[in-house]
Amino acid sequence: MSNSQNSLPDLNNCVIAVLGLGYVGLPLAVSFAKTKKCFVTNEKLERKVIGFDINNKRINELKNGFDKTNEISDKELLCQENLFFTDKLEDIFEADVFIITVPTPIDKFKKPDLSALKKVSKLVGSVIMLGKNKKCPIILYESTVYPGATEEVCIPIIESESNLKLNKDFYVGYSPERINPGDKEHRLELITKVTSGSNLNAASWIDSFYSSIIEAGTYKASSIKVAEAAKVIENTQRDLNIALINELAFIFNKLGISTFEVLKAACTKWNFLDFKPGLVGGHCIGIDPYYLTYKAKSLGYYPKVVLAGREINDTVSKWVVEQMVINLAKKKIPIGGTDALILGFSFKENCNDFRNTKVKDIVENMQCYGINPVIVDPVVDKEEAFNEYQIKILDKIPYKKKFKAIIIAVAHNQFKLLEKSDWERIKSPNSVLIDIKNILPQNIEAIRF
DSSP, X not given: OOOTTOOOOOSSSOEEEEEOOSTTHHHHHHHHHHOOBOTTTOOBOOOEEEEXXXXXXXXXXXXXXXXXXXXXXXXXXXXXXXXXXXXXXGGXXXXXXXXXXXXXXXXXXXXXXXHHHHHHHHHHHHHHHHOOOSSOOEEEEXXXXXXXHIIIIIHHHHHHHXXXXXXXXXXXXXOOOOOOTTOSSSOGGGSOEEEOBXXXXXXXXXXXXXXXXXXXXXXXXSSHHHHHHXXXXXXXXXXXXXXXXXXXXXXXXXXXXXXXXXXHXXXXXXXXXXXXXXXXXXXXXXTHHHHHHHHHHHTTOOOHHHHHHHHHHHTHHHHHHHHHHHHHHHTTOOOTTOEEEEEOOSSSTTOOOOTTOTHHHHHHHHHHTTOEEEEEOSSSOHHHHHHHHOOOEESSOOTTSOEEEEEEOSOOHHHHTOOHHHHHHHEEEEEEEXXXXXXXXXXXXXXXX
8 A cells, every 4th residue: 555645544534443451542532522522623523433453352341331440431431422442452443643651661670671662563564464444544652752863763564564754645743641640630632732743734733633632732842852852851840849858757767756757848839849758650650751761871871860769769668667677676576477468559559550669679578578468459450460560459457467567558548548546456556657658646656767
């Protein structure tokens, strides 16, 4: 196939394929399907949206109106007449627009793992070569990458697989995802969308395309590389700020004062940035900085500040366990063989996403001391967590048992609602409590992060 006409798809009446239906892809597919009038022009939109994922179980769940990520309600899934889910490649041959939202994690050496991105680029290349559309297809990337990855890695794969040429037979754009898992306030439509394209015409079309569903509006970056860089520094900035507060927490612990009390006092100044200490996990903040540092090193620059922040945040789990062991020893409580209760396993509160959870690191550090972790998390999928990490997780707190060590790792609402009497039921009289999230009643003795 050769799209010699060089013409762009119909903005209001195109077929959209969203590849990857996780925390990013599914809300995007639903938003394109449910938006019937453009937010900018108020013109009627008649678009078919195809949600594609290689996970057959996930596809069947979505067809039955169930989203295990809890980002989309059953009603939203089932009431979209022009939204279809499939794991069959031939079903996306008719698409004019391909939106790629696959994961981009890091490997065990903390280097970018672009394997999924490369596979889906190859897949899309084969599809547009055999596709049924008459227009030049648009291929949009939303997965987090280092600046330059789309043009240096993805586009050559598409060209090689399809035997087509960029900006002649197809166009490419990059629009970084800004989904915040578990956040029902900052929804996709209410977050400004950064857009970019492989040439001026594509960039304008892509900006209009996203503008049609984004109530908050869009920002058209000058290049794909600028849009990629904007994404990685958003989370790198947060990572560094949290690293500063975590290091201050280490210092304040030695001073015998509460970090949260210090922050509360400091926040009375109008320009103080209110970051909290804690575990830095998840698929964004704890990973994106490594994409930036990888690219920087390849250019001959060693990023000192960014890597220093990563080092601090990566040591928090170890520090927490060390504090527990030191205080158990002070109370003459045996360390080896002790059962320790950990509340929470997901990477953030009220969210079932446990990708890159730093609670896993707490568990591993405990096991080095011969401590037996007992983990409770009411929201994560227990079977998936076990398959991923071989860690058993309980739904509920075992109130029949008294624990000599307790760590509050994640501030789920269910844990915030516990009263002093509930805590008295699960802790032994001489126990060590470490409250990373500062949710314990103030009249309970604890090590407050």
